[in-house]
Amino acid sequence: MDIREAQEHIKRLYYERDSARGVFATFTWFTEEVGELAEALLHMDRGMLEEELADVFAWLLSIANLVNVDLEEAFKKKYPGHGSF
Secondary structure: OOHHHHHHHHHHHHHHHHHHHOHHHHHHHHHHHHHHHHHHHHHOOHHHHHHHHHHHHHHHHHHHHHOOOOHHHHHHHHOOOOOOO
């Protein structure tokens, strides 16, 4: 799965709910997940780290969906590299 596919997956699962909640409330949930990631980093617990990194990524994708940004394209534009992504 690439970033675009992940973003579409999250959109199918959560766009309606995220849209009803609104971008700023969704961003609040995102920041809560970042806090949970900080806690996982403090403990260096592999299981917690994987879970919280996935949560942060999913909420970031939700925000990108709400503001209509293709995160994969934005990343490629900001961090150009060689070859395919």
